[in-house]
Amino acid sequence: MTTYYYVLASQRFLLEEEPLEEVLRERTRKYQEEEQEIDFWLVKQPAFLEAREMADVKAKCPQPAAAIISTNSSFITWLKLRLEYVATGEFPAPSDTIPDPLASLAAVS
Template structure:
């Protein structure tokens, strides 16, 4: 099983932030270090329509609540949102602190190598 961590960002709220620069530098570091890329940016929250809806756990940092999948309905329907995934929990947590994001989440996926 692989844990995938994610955060949902509003494109309008991070306008002017150095998100592109952060990912460019991280990509260069991974390539230089011969590491496999373990993060992805998806410009659409429809990816959260997974078959294992009950397996998605979302944590609201602001009020320390764990949200259920059904509580993501508003986020999923927002076309101004983007999702950032990583297999590194610390990277997603750092992004949430850096960009003042309140929601982070995770789900498990079977590795089909």
């Protein structure tokens, strides 16, 4: 089982009010320069929020939500400092309640 760390906020906040695209592009470039594997993902309407143990987290976050999920806790801490008005946390996966840590409930168009 792997521990996944996340930054969570409303989709509107993360995708429209914050310069998230620029932040993720810079981080991707840094990883490529260092020949490091990408260990973060942007997930709209993350399914992990449906797990019973995440009920309090989901209740506090405006919906629809979006999350940046990573296996790198330092990256999530850095994002929290950069974005400020976001929730952070962690969860183990895969598990009975979170079989796919990167699953989304967003409809594919």
